[in-house]
Amino acid sequence: MRVVIAEDNALLREGLVLLLNSAGHEVVAVVGSGPEIMPALLEHRPDAAVLDVRMPPTFRDEGLRAALEARLLLPGLPVLVLSQYVEQSYATELLTGGTSGIGYLLKDRVGRVDEFLDALERVVAGGTALDPDVVTELLIRRRDSPLDSLTPREREVLKLMAEGHGNATIAKDLVVSERAVHKHIGNIFLKLGLPPSDSGHRRVLAVLTYLGHTPPA
Structure with missing residues (x-):
């Protein structure tokens, strides 16, 4: 490199x-x-x-x-x-x-x-x-956001997504199965109202929402 x-x-x-x-x-x-x-x-x-x-x-x-x-x-x-x-x-x-x-x-x-x-x-x-x-710090400063609908576990998953971790690492950190992580991420997409598209794009939109951006159209 x-x-x-x-x-x-x-x-x-x-x-x-x-x-x-x-x-x-x-x-x-x-x-x-x-x-x-x-x-x-x-x-x-x-x-x-x-x-x-x-x-x-x-x-x-x-x-x-x-x-x-x-x-x-x-x-x-x-x-x-x-x-x-x-x-x-x-x-x-x-x-x-x-x-x-x-x-x-x-x-x-x-x-x-x-x-x-x-x-x-x-x-x-x-x-x-x-x-x-x-x-x-970014999460602490967020108020009255779409994130309010997420469960504590879904917030944990989204936080790790924002740090850049993949599903396998998230599962290891939270001591759950990758299947459980996949389900949590699906719920996050649904609750944040992210449009159906490839999962990679929706993952980016979820992180941007988490960080306080308006997801791109």
């Missing part, structure tokens, strides 16, 4: 390089400021980009802006965004265009090597990797 890293903290930046190299991946470019991100992505066209949300020169949302621009100029580019804190507006804006090949993790998660690498691999495979703390 060829990766571009954008991180202004030198210690974390070098740690990411070492971690990815040790896992057998190739870091093709490392940048430390917002304006450097797009040129590096366009030059190297990596398999994935790992971007810090807040970068110089303003330390506001340079990494997020670059992620959104990269998704337009390099369609399908897997992007894993790192943030120091749960920032709801950043997470929802990043996911507005869909959840395929998108990840949003808190930087603390990087220290949990297996979790970080698993998240990156899920993103590169076209999946979603949302930090559990981010998902929990």
